[in-house]
Amino acid sequence: MPMLNRYTITAADEAVGMPGANELTDLAKSFDADMVYNQIMEHVTASEYVGPERVDGVDCQQCRYESDSDGYSVDIWFEDGDHPLERKIVPDLTKALARQAGKGAAGNDTQIQWAVTFIDV
Secondary structure (H helix, E strand, O other), X not given: OHHHOOOOOOOHHXXXXXXXXXXXXXXXXXXXXXXXXXXXXOOOOEEEEEEEEEEOOEEEEXXXXXXXXXXXXXXXXXXXXXXXXXXEEEEEOXXXXXXXXXXXXXXXXXXXOOOEEOOXX
16 A cells, blocks of 8 residues: 555465466466466466566566456566566456446546565465
C-alpha cells in the first residue's frame, strides 16, 4: 500500500484474495522458465522486450506480455544467466478492474500496485 508506505511478505501459496493472485502464485511456485513461458504464452496476444534492469542487485531482462482477450498485462523480470528464473512480476490490473466494475461504475479508475519480488531463491 504505497500511500501508507507498507507492504506484505507472504509465502507464495498464501497470495489469495487479489485479482490474478492464483495465476501469479502458479508462476511464482514454478521456478521453471520453460513452464513460465508456456503459461504466459497460452493467453498472450502481444509481447515486448522492455530492456535490462537490475532488481535487488541482480541483472535481469524485463519483458511485457499482454492479453487483449483478458485485458491483462504483466511485466516479468528474468535473471540473466544460464537459468533465467523470474525475479519480479508486476501485473497491470487496470483493465481487469475496470471490466469488473462495469462501464460508468464508481471505482472504474481503481488502481492496484502489486509487485511480487523473489529473494533468497
